[in-house]
Amino acid sequence: MLLATDLDGTFLGGSAADKEQLYSLLQQQKNIQLVFVTGRGIRSVLQLLENTALPRPEYIICDVGATVTHLPTLKAVEPLQSHIASRWPGDHVRETLKTVRGLLHQEAHQQYRCSYYYDEGTDIAGAREIATSLQCDLVLSAGKYLDILPAGVNKGFTLQQLLKVLALPHQHVLVAGDSMNDYSMYETGFKGVVVGDSEPELVTKTAAMAHVLQAQRPGAGGILEAMEFFPEFGIYLQKEG
Ligand SMILES: [Mg+2]
Structure with missing residues (x-):
């Protein structure tokens, strides 16, 4: 198995x-x-x-x-x-998401994705809109982690x-x-x-x-x-x- x-x-x-x-x-x-x-x-x-x-x-x-x-x-x-890697838009994803209210970037080493912490003050809808426009997915987890990944x-x-x-x-x-x-x-x-x-x-x-x-x-x-x-x-x- x-x-x-x-x-x-x-x-x-x-x-x-x-x-x-x-x-x-x-x-x-x-x-x-x-x-x-x-x-x-x-x-x-x-x-x-x-x-x-x-x-x-x-x-x-x-x-x-x-x-x-x-x-x-x-x-x-x-x-x-x-x-x-070919599906990841590149480092400008992080730049573009800087405009989103309440996203805190995680300092951990990251490849082909961007990771953040979020809370009740975070503009998740705004972040999702930007992610979609960049051909990315937004994944929420454990009530605090927000990841931007290549679509799919x-x-x-x-x-x-x-x-x-x-x-x-x-x-x-x-x-x-x-x-x-x-x-x-x-x-x-x-x-x-x-x-x-x-x-x-x-x-x-x-x-x-x-x-x-x-x-x-x-x-x-x-x-x-x-x-x-x-x-x-x-x-x-x-x-x-
Ligand atoms: Mg776990």
Whole structure:
């Protein structure tokens, strides 16, 4: 199977016992491919991976879907990365959005997207209008993150394209997340888990999706719960293999 998981609040979240169980399972079970799908930039993920207790993924989708890296070689996955880059209008996106009231630019390293914090004072409609005029999408998440991405690029899109490269059948994929920028992963139709303590809007929007489990346990515990719930993933819970 392939586990495609968000990091903050999902793979990095939950109780210490659940994290230990999931991480040791992934360290031992070589038949589970691991892909991180995160809003973080690659530098921040590489810093996390200095902690050797954290299982190493094969691929890392960063920047809410705007970049995709093969970890063992640290190379971008092509031609997918070039395709995304060609859709990004360029640095003038940030310049143009400077006129929008209440947008606070995030200092983190960003590629092929612009990230901001927003609050109740932010002119989201104005930002969306500018994004659309630049052929970009605006994605809100966790009640505070606002990302501008090339139109059509999101976590779900990039994961789907990566799976084409890997030629892995969809029924062997489990996606996991906890906030609205993960929603596109469930929209693709992959089996999925919305972990406990997720953003309420994500819970509401995935409630009617038969292929998505809304787990009780937060973070890593929710992922383990999903592996027990979906029969095709249960066999991977046995550690040898
Ligand atoms: Mg998250």
